[in-house]
Amino acid sequence: MNIAILGYGKMGQNIEKIAEKRGHSIVLKTNIKPNQEELKKADIAIDFSEPSAAFENISLAISVQVPVISGTTGWLDDYDKVVELCKEKSGHFLYASNFSVGVNLFFKLNKYFSKLMSSVENYQPELEETHHIHKKDAPSGTAISLAEQVIKETSYESWACPPDDSQNNIPIKAYREGEVFGDHCVTFSSEIDQLSIKHSAKSRQGFALGAVMAAEWLSKQKPGVYQMAQVLDDLIK
Numbered sequence: 001m002n003i004a005i006l007g008y009g010k011m012g013q014n015i016e017k018i019a020e021k022r023g024h025s026i027v028l029k030t031n032i033k034p035n036q037e038e039l040k041k042a043d044i045a046i047d048f049s050e051p052s053a054a055f056e057n058i059s060l061a062i063s064v065q066v067p068v069i070s071g072t073t074g075w076l077d078d079y080d081k082v083v084e085l086c087k088e089k090s091g092h093f094l095y096a097s098n099f100s101v102g103v104n105l106f107f108k109l110n111k112y113f114s115k116l117m118s119s120v121e122n123y124q125p126e127l128e129e130t131h132h133i134h135k136k137d138a139p140s141g142t143a144i145s146l147a148e149q150v151i152k153e154t155s156y157e158s159w160a161c162p163p164d165d166s167q168n169n170i171p172i173k174a175y176r177e178g179e180v181f182g183d184h185c186v187t188f189s190s191e192i193d194q195l196s197i198k199h200s201a202k203s204r205q206g207f208a209l210g211a212v213m214a215a216e217w218l219s220k221q222k223p224g225v226y227q228m229a230q231v232l233d234d235l236i237k
């Protein structure tokens with residue numbers, strides 16, 4: 001496939017290497033709003049830019065009929081507008097807060113874990129995430145996805161970062177340390193004990209490989225808005 005990389009930072013550069021190893025060509029890589037004519041030459045666009053740029057990049061790709069996947073976090077207030085645009089233009093779109101296969105298995109585990117823990121009384125959930133000091137958003141997109149899963153399986157209605165400590169919110173503690181690639185931990189605690197599940201990324205390779213696999217998968221689908229869970233279900237069939 002001919003791929004346009006929208007956001008040629010840490011993730012964009014990892015994606016380029018993996019995409020080329022898998023036989024794809026990079027026809028555009030940019031750190032600014034893509035040029036429309038250059039973007040049109042791509043079979044698919046992969047956006048790993050920044051919170052303030054993602055919505056515009058994704059919308060542009062959909063408008064010029066280029067299927068697009070995005071891993072950029074921190075822009076989801078505009079997600080519903082992208083879904084609408086995608087319907088209107090019969091586009092292809094897939095967003096994932098985390099593209100690594102390991103984290104997507106962790107999401108499946110978290111769903112089961114949360115359901116199990118909500119079936120017994122007196123356990124309170126808490127999330128922790130740690131990332132490198134360059135990260136622009138907090139909490140991480142992955143932590144938000146995990147919290148949303150816990151909310152679906154429990155009586156909690158929302159999440160919040162300290163110092164907000166209201167009883168109905170699941171606390172998400174976000175730490176920024178050195179060059180940490182991404183650690184996420186979900187804990188349920190009672191006065192008696194606590195149970196945790198944790199995922200730690202050892203590099204960016206898993207995120208980048210998952211993104212390229214998702215791009216390959218999306219290019220074979222009919223128009224629509226898709227989730228990484230659907231890619232994973234096809235991969236582990």
Ligand SMILES: NC(=O)C1=CN([C@@H]2O[C@H](COP(=O)(O)OP(=O)(O)OC[C@H]3O[C@@H](n4cnc5c(N)ncnc54)[C@H](OP(=O)(O)O)[C@@H]3O)[C@@H](O)[C@H]2O)C=CC1
Nearest residue numbers: 007009010011031032033049053071072073097098099207
């Ligand atoms: N879903 C997933 O699996 C993962 C998601 N992420 C997310 O991906 C995003 C990028 O992460 P990362 O690569 O580490 O960040 P980087 O800061 O290393 O890269 C972002 C790049 O986007 C560029 N950029 C800025 N504005 C635009 C624009 N308008 N159009 C295109 N590119 C632009 C920046 O250029 P400049 O520096 O010149 O401003 C920078 O090179 C973050 O939101 C992060 O949370 C990260 C890892 C995995």
Ligand SMILES: O=C(O)C1=N[C@H](C(=O)O)C[C@H](O)C1
Nearest residue numbers: 073097098135140141142182
């Ligand atoms: O910024 C990062 O690095 C990461 N961002 C994503 C997120 O916000 O969840 C995914 C991964 O944890 C790395």
